[in-house]
Amino acid sequence: MTNAPASEVLSTEQLDRYHSDGYLLIEDAVPPDILGRLREVFDRWTEESRTHEGPYGETIDGRPRFDVEPGHSAGHPGLRRVASPTEVSEDYLAFMRHNIALDATTQVFGQNLRFRESKVNSKLPGTATHLKYHQDLPFGPLTNQDLITVLFLLDDVSDDNGPLEVVPGSHLGPLYDHWHDGVFTGAVSEEVAGWAKARSVTCVGLAGSAYLLNARLLHGSGPNLSTRPRTLFIVQYHAEDAYPLAPNHLPSIHDGEIVRGRSTNRVRCTEWSIDLPQKPTMASFFAQQADPATGAG
């Protein structure tokens, strides 16, 4: 299967910044009509969540697709995660397959790319969900490290509605342990988190922007303290010749799909090592981070 070659959307200066900082903002990455549709679909999911008392729906590995936070109710919905939205929305699927961040990613990894996973992370106004500091690569090790996470901002993100916080340049540092006392916690140690927090910058921007994130970059995020929602469509892509070494935490029928270029039937292995992750048994890794002992398995 082949896909059209990409055009160059990043300047040399942007590409250099991505390589040195480990992240990059791309403005106007989501065309307004598509942004409207993605938001409309998410609003419908939020409305639907009012009729459920806990996590609901099902992904292909039998875990709930829609995750709600503790305290969720009909009157105060706390829908915090939709796993693999590409399986239940044509709009999310079409956008995952065709977007400017994919073009940008070919400038980082080359012309041949695969889709790995996707999710919507939502922080509705006044909800407490926060993300402990972590790196993405330990959740989904591959034969090489050419994995990128793209965050599409579906709402305006500012310092008070739970923006992503990243440590510039941390992708050039170590891969940190996400196992503590024999349990995969999905987070770095408190010591590393404290170090990271002191060096973090926030990833703010207007709705329709995107952030490219190196999968080694240390990041986390705080609760939404504002009266405005903060919704992100998060997608991972990797080099076509990178092959997964552990089960996908967000499996879908689209995992491994060629989204740019072609299949080469070649695997590229680089020398690196890491402890394998543990997949959450619950709806999402929010629960795994909050209660690692019962959330993973």
Ligand SMILES: O=C(O)CCC(=O)C(=O)O
């Ligand atoms: O939703 C967020 O603020 C952070 C997302 C993230 O880091 C993740 O889901 O791995």
